[in-house]
Amino acid sequence: STQFHNDVNKSSNNSNQQSHSGMLEITQLETLQNEYNAMAKTYAALADIIKQNNSLFQVLCNFLFGLFFFLIKVILFVLNRNQMYFSKSLIN
Structure with a gap:
């Protein structure tokens, strides 16, 4: 459980870095x-x-x-995506 929370923190940090560096949305998907x-494997193990x-x-x-962190x-992913589209439309 602690390992799972560490993974969640690590991956949320990664997604923040990706959005700042303008990584492709596909990578986040x-x-x-x-x-x-x-997570599906984890719950099968449960x-x-x-x-x-x-x-x-x-x-x-x-x-x-697990479900809470995933949601x-x-x-955050959807908000990031909408923010990118919004800033693109402002630039154009």
């Missing part, structure tokens, strides 16, 4: 896709944890934290 795939009599509450909390990153 690919990053989101990769993170989504990684199903095994439940079978090992771990507390359901703890697993649910981990799932909700925040999607929202």
